Amino acid sequence: MRERLVAILVGLSVAVVGLYGIPRAYLVADLVHDSEVRKVERSADLIAVLLTERLAAAEPTRVTTDDLEPLLIEGESIEYVAPDGSLARAGTPLARQAAQDISVTRELTGGGRLTLSRSGELIEERVSDAVLPLVLLGAGVLLAAAVVGWVLARRLSRPFAELASIADDIGKGRFDVEVPHYNVPEAEAIGDSLRRGARRLDELLQRERDLAVSASHELRTPIAALRLELEDLAMWPQTPPDVADELRSCIPELTRLSEAVTHYIDTARDQRRPDADADPGS
Incomplete structure (x- = not known):
């Protein structure tokens, strides 16, 4: 049960992170790319203004690579084509144009x-830097979901584990166990059923015990009285010898009947003891 609850909560978290994080990551990537495009456009505009002012000076000079190099950052390249067709480059030119x-x-x-x-x-490096917090946040959410799921699963499954142990005790005949109350409605409903069942079984067991005591008194006492009566009749002087012998032959049968009744009652009592299942050989 614990594993299922944790799996459900983590699965829901994965779904939420996926539904929110993946579109968010694409959105962030697009925003970073658009931001880089705007930065390049502003840089190009600024460099164009600087070069225009330089070339418009009283003594125009040719634009060289040394003039362009300080205007760049790492990962950028610039190419200037003068009106006369001369070319000046700076930075690392792109080996091949990529998307x-x-x-x-x-x-x-x-x-x-x-x-x-x-x-x-x-651009990809900056996109990765922008998306990395989302990835870490998603991983943190999944880890938190796993921890919270484990804690919740432990708390939710504990009442049912206790109820299973109580049901086992009731099955062994321990009807005086105390069933606690729970805030979980399902667990409380099971607890109420166990309480009613334990009371009912305890009442039935008490009735059987009372019946066993009554049967012991109702059966063994008349059998003992009948045996004494037969013994008295067998020893009575007015009893013919053949009748006395016949009466004496019935006494062992009464003894066996009394022993059978005693054995049945004792066996029934032993089978209903609370610890009968725990120690069958006793």
């Missing part, structure tokens, strides 16, 4: 074009 890569192109006012790219590996 997760982000590239933004901006046309400069004075001519030229720049392309800013951010690696998909960097």
Whole structure:
């Protein structure tokens, strides 16, 4: 029962975490990706403004790799094509375009074009960092569900384990056991049934004991009186010898009848003892 309750609670927790966590993880991943796209667009706009101002200076200079390198972060690359077709690159260019890569192109006012790219590996890393708390939270919820389920299962199954032990005692003839009350309605209903059954069985057992005592008195006393009467008649002088012999021959039969009645009553009493099942050989 405990294992089933724990499995049910953990299963429900898995379903809740799955129904909430998986869509939430996809949503967080989309939000992180959109945020990275906006960051790349803002960076491209800022770099375009800086390059435009540089090229518009009184003494324009050529844009070099050394000029572009400080404008990048790890995982980014930039490519600038001057109006005359000269090319300047900085950062680590993408080996191949992937679906997760982000590239933004901006046309400069004075001519030229720049392309800013951010690696998909960097995007995936940031998505993983954003999703990791959800994964840890889901694992924590499942662990808490398992612990709470085990505690609840232990508390809920304890009354039924106690009732099973009480029912075993009643089956052994211990009808004076005390059945506690429980807050669980099902356990309380079983406890009420055990109390009524124990009282009923105790009443029946008491009736059988009273019947055994009554039978002992009603049977053995007349048999003993009849035996004494036959012995007296057998020894009476007026009794013919052949009749006296016949009366004496009946006395052993009465003795066996008395012993049979005693044995039956004693056997019935022993079988109804509370510890009869616990020690059959006694």
